[in-house]
Amino acid sequence: MPRDFLKGAQDEYDVVVIGSGLGGMTAANILGRAGHRVLLLEQHYKLGGLATWFRRPGGHIFDISLHGFPYGMVKSCRRYWSKDIADRIVQLKNIRFENPMFSVRTTFNREDFTRLLTSDFGVDPAAVNDFFDTARGMNFYDDQTTTTRQLFDRFFPGREDVIRLLMEPITYANGSTLEDPAITYGIVFSNFMSKGVFIYEGGTDDLVSRMEKELKQNNVDIRIRCPVEKINVSGRRVQSVVVNGRTIRTRAVVSNANLRSTILDMVGSENLDSSFLDEAQAVRLNNSSTQVYMALKPGETVDPDSGDLLFTSTAPLFRTEALLSRDITSRTFSFYYPRTRPEGKQRHAIVSSTNANWSDWADLNEEEYAASKQDLIETTLDALDRYVPNIREKVDWVEAATPRTFNHYTQHQLGASFGTKFEGLGVSRALPQQVTGMYHAGSVGIIMSGWLGAMNYGVIVSNEVDQFLADGP
Numbered sequence: 001m002p003r004d005f006l007k008g009a010q011d012e013y014d015v016v017v018i019g020s021g022l023g024g025m026t027a028a029n030i031l032g033r034a035g036h037r038v039l040l041l042e043q044h045y046k047l048g049g050l051a052t053w054f055r056r057p058g059g060h061i062f063d064i065s066l067h068g069f070p071y072g073m074v075k076s077c078r079r080y081w082s083k084d085i086a087d088r089i090v091q092l093k094n095i096r097f098e099n100p101m102f103s104v105r106t107t108f109n110r111e112d113f114t115r116l117l118t119s120d121f122g123v124d125p126a127a128v129n130d131f132f133d134t135a136r137g138m139n140f141y142d143d144q145t146t147t148t149r150q151l152f153d154r155f156f157p158g159r160e161d162v163i164r165l166l167m168e169p170i171t172y173a174n175g176s177t178l179e180d181p182a183i184t185y186g187i188v189f190s191n192f193m194s195k196g197v198f199i200y201e202g203g204t205d206d207l208v209s210r211m212e213k214e215l216k217q218n219n220v221d222i223r224i225r226c227p228v229e230k231i232n233v234s235g236r237r238v239q240s241v242v243v244n245g246r247t248i249r250t251r252a253v254v255s256n257a258n259l260r261s262t263i264l265d266m267v268g269s270e271n272l273d274s275s276f277l278d279e280a281q282a283v284r285l286n287n288s289s290t291q292v293y294m295a296l297k298p299g300e301t302v303d304p305d306s307g308d309l310l311f312t313s314t315a316p317l318f319r320t321e322a323l324l325s326r327d328i329t330s331r332t333f334s335f336y337y338p339r340t341r342p343e344g345k346q347r348h349a350i351v352s353s354t355n356a357n358w359s360d361w362a363d364l365n366e367e368e369y370a371a372s373k374q375d376l377i378e379t380t381l382d383a384l385d386r387y388v389p390n391i392r393e394k395v396d397w398v399e400a401a402t403p404r405t406f407n408h409y410t411q412h413q414l415g416a417s418f419g420t421k422f423e424g425l426g427v428s429r430a431l432p433q434q435v436t437g438m439y440h441a442g443s444v445g446i447i448m449s450g451w452l453g454a455m456n457y458g459v460i461v462s463n464e465v466d467q468f469l470a471d472g473p
C-alpha cells in the first residue's frame with residue numbers, strides 16, 4: 001500500500017501554503033508564529049525549493065543556489081526566522097571579473113565600486129555618485145518605462161565596459177536584462193551595493209534544517225511528497241485544496257508555486273475575470289540555467305586567491321543573447337572552500353552557472369540530451385582549467401544540471417530560475433482581488449526573486465494573510 005504522506009493531517013486549516021521555497025516557508029513560519037493553523041504542502045521529498053542541495057558518494061555535497069545574496073538577508077532571517085540563522089550569514093570578499101574588457105577584483109560594495117569606476121575605469125566621480133543615488137532611490141511601484149539600457153546610457157553613455165561591470169552580476173543574480181525595466185536592476189543592484197555579497201555558512205542543508213525546526217516549533221504542519229492538484233473556489237472564495245486524493249478545507253491559500261501554474265492550472269480560468277486571465281496568460285517566464293558541479297578529491301585544494309565568485313566571459317562585449325546562448329561564452333564559478341561548511345568534511349567544490357534557454361534543451365531526445373550534458377561538462381572543465389590548473393586531475397565528481405533538471409525538481413514551467421518577468425508582479429499582487437483568500441508569494445517580477453526577494457515577498461504576503469484572517473470570515 002502506498003505511504004500516506006497526509007496521515008494525521010486535519011481536514012481543515014486556517015491557511016494552506018503550497019510549496020516550501022524560501023517564500024513559502026517564510027510565509028508559513030510567520031503565520032504559524034502568529035498562531036494560525038498552517039499546513040505546508042511540498043510536492044518534492046525535500047524542503048527548500050530552489051534553495052537546495054544534493055549529496056554524492058565520497059562525502060560530496062553541492063549547493064544549487066547558494067552563490068550570493070545581499071546583506072538584507074541578515075535582517076530578514078533575524079526577524080522572521082532566528083538569530084541562530086542570521087548569525088551564520090557571512091560575506092564573500094573576493095569577487096572577480098575576468099573578460100576581454102577587464103580583469104578586476106572587488107568586495108562588491110558601493111565604496112569599492114566607486115573606487116573601481118573612478119580609478120580603473122576613469123568615470124567622473126559625480127556621475128558615479130549620481131548613478132548610485134538614483135539606483136538606491138528606486139521603488140517597485142516607480143516608473144516602469146525606463147529600461148536598464150536607458151538608465152546606463154543616461155549615466156555612462158558609450159561605456160560598454162562599465163555596463164558590463166554593472167550588469168553582468170545582476171543578470172546572474174536575477175536573470176534581468178538590459179531590456180527589462182530599470183527598477184529590476186536598480187533595486188537589486190542597490191541591495192548588493194549596501195554591503196556586498198553574502199552566503200550562509202554551513203550550507204543550504206544546514207539552513208533548511210534549521211528552518212524546518214523553527215517551522216515545527218511554530219506548529220506548522222509540514223508535509224512532503226504532497227503535490228497540490230487543485231484549489232477549489234466557490235463564489236470567488238477559496239474553499240479547499242485537493243492533494244493526494246484528499247480535500248482539505250481552508251480559508252486562505254498562499255501559493256509559492258510558479259505563478260502561471262498557480263493561476264492557470266490550480267485556480268482555473270473559470271474563477272477569474274477574463275481581463276485578468278489575459279494578463280496572467282501574457283506573463284513571460286524568466287530564463288533558466290545550466291550548472292556544472294565539480295568536487296575535488298580529498299586532499300586536493302583550490303588556491304583561495306582564485307576568488308569566491310568568479311565572473312568569466314570570453315565574449316568581446318556584454319550581450320543578453322550571448323549570455324543565454326547554448327554556445328556558452330559566460331560562466332560564473334562559485335568556489336566553496338572548507339570554510340563554507342566548517343563542520344563538514346574538509347572538501348573543495350566548484351559550481352559553474354550559466355543562464356540558459358529552456359528551448360535549447362527541451363526537445364532533445366535522451367541520447368542528444370546526454371551528449372549535450374557531457375559537452376557542457378567538458379567545455380566547463382576546459383574553461384575552468386585557466387583559473388584552476390589541472391582541474392581534470394583534481395576532480396573527483398562532476399555532473400551537470402540543465403533547465404530540464406530545475407523543471408523536474410520544482411515544477412517551474414520552462415525550468416525558470418527566477419520566476420517571471422516584471423509583469424508577473426502585478427498579476428501576483430492582484431490575485432486576492434480575483435479570489436478572496438487566494439494569495440501568491442514566490443519568485444515574480446525579477447525583484448521578488450532570488451533568496452532575499454522571495455523571502456521578503458513571503459513576509460509581505462503573510463502580513464496580508466494575517467490581516468485577512470484577523471478580519472474574520
Ligand SMILES: Cc1cc2nc3c(=O)[nH]c(=O)nc-3n(C[C@H](O)[C@H](O)[C@H](O)COP(=O)(O)OP(=O)(O)OC[C@H]3O[C@@H](n4cnc5c(N)ncnc54)[C@H](O)[C@@H]3O)c2cc1C
Binds near residue numbers: 257291406409450455
Ligand atoms: C541555478 C540557480 C542558481 C541561483 N542562484 C541564486 C543565488 O546565488 N542567489 C539568490 O539569491 N538566488 C539564486 N537563485 C534563485 C533563488 O534560488 C530563487 O529565486 C528562490 O530560491 C526561489 O524561492 P521561491 O520562494 O520563489 O520558491 P521556489 O524555490 O521556486 O520553490 C517553489 C516550491 O513550490 C513547490 N511546488 C511547486 N508546485 C507545487 C504543487 N503543485 N504542490 C506542492 N508544492 C509545489 C516546489 O517543489 C518548490 O519547492 C538561483 C536559482 C537557480 C535555479
